[in-house]
Amino acid sequence: MMATDEDSQRRILTQIAAVAWEHPADRAALNALRRIPGFDLVLRKIFALFGERALRLAFKANAVRTSENQYARVHARLARVCEVLDVEKPPECYISQTPIVNAGAVGFGEPFIVLNSSMLEILSEDEVEAVLGHEVGHILSGHVLYRTLLILVLNLVILRYTLAGLALRPILMALMEWYRKSELSSDRAGLLAVQNPRIAMSALMQLAGGTRGISLDLDEFIAQSDEYRAGGDLLDAVYKVLNVLGQTHPFAVIRVAELRDWIESGEYDRVLSGEYQRRGEKDDRPYHEDLRAAMKGYQEGAREIFDEVDAAVDRLRGRLTDAFKGRKEG
Structure with a gap:
């Protein structure tokens, strides 16, 4: 792939450590996950049953591995992502024939990336590159x-073995809660890979609602993101919590808002300027600091809900008072 002006302007983030983009809620949730009683035992038993070899063979049998000859453009974009994030050996990437627009990174010792074929039909090449950066971020x-x-757990335990699924329900819910937070971290990695906020x-x-042949307006989607975060009453706040309980991913509007928050905090520019932790350097942020940062976010969210509760109670009180006055006057 020939170099472009955009390539020359993109900064190579030499020896960047994953902690540079990790969201504190992700790190805190993962530490909490590891503290669940029996979690390590479940992990060992499941890995004893299934190995990376079986996963990789499944995709080799029913997907197309990218190379200089197969999906060459995707292969080249992945190579560029790895160059920017300073990954010496790019992971294998497979294209799977699937109508759902999605992607993922799976595996144990040598993880690999899977892109659903529909993603290549709906996203631009630049947007696909941001997704590749996101998945490389998960790996790193x-x-x-x-x-x-x-x-x-979802596909082989919950769906096939109901009793075991019930026993593993707490671990499943904790995994899903952590994974929603991990998506926020990898969105930042995707942004650092392409170094263009609008593309990310x-x-x-x-991913939220793209369709073949339809042009979408990013500014309007950003406005929708602001509306979702700011609007609504108490019932809406409750629904927002309930709606994500069964999801592995946060809603796209929330992910856009979180990405904007990270950019506006100045952290994104600091990383691009070279102010980031390198691999091998001691992590100066212990678990309790991540937990405190995560809790601050949760507290702010809870405070918003409490404010909405107060407003809802005031509105209810006003309606009851008006209704009582009306009956009294009648």
């Missing part, structure tokens, strides 16, 4: 081990 953050566990956010918009 060590998310893939637990994501693979989640897939195995546009990819999320396409």
Whole structure:
């Protein structure tokens, strides 16, 4: 692939450590996950039953591996992502014939990336590159081990063995809660890979509701994201919590808002300027600091709900008072 002006302007993030883009809620949730009684035992038993070899063979049998000859453009984009994030050996990438627009990274010792074929039909090449950066971010953050566990628990335990599924329900819910947070981290990795906020956010918009041949307006989607976060009453706030309980991914509008928050905080520019932790350097942020940062976010969200409760109570009180006055006057 020939170099372009955009390539020359893109900064190579030499020896960047995953902690540079990891969301504190992701790190705190993962630490909490590891503290669940019996979690390590379940992990060992499931990995004893299934190996990476079986997963890789499944995709070799029923998907197309990218190369210089197969999906060459995707292969080249993945190589560029790995160059920017300073990954010496790019992971294998497979294209699977699937109508759902999605992607994932799976595996144990040598993780690999899977892109659903419909993604290549709906997203632009630049947006696909942001998705590849997102998946490489999962691999570098060590998310893939637990994501693979989640897939195995969902597909091989919950769906086939009901009693075992009930026993593993707490672990499943904890895995899903963590994985929603891990998506916020990898969205940042995707942004760092393409180094263009509009491309990174546009990819999320396409994943939310892109359709072949339809042009979407990113600014309007950003406005929709602001509306979702700010609007609604108490009932809406409750629904927002309930709606994500069964999801592995946060809603796209939330992911766009979180990405904008990270950019506006100045962290994104600091990373691009070279102010980031390198691999091998001691992590100066212990678990309790991640937990405190995560809790701050949760507290702010809870405070918003409490404010909505107060407003809802005031409105209810006003309606009851008006109704009582009306009956009294009548």
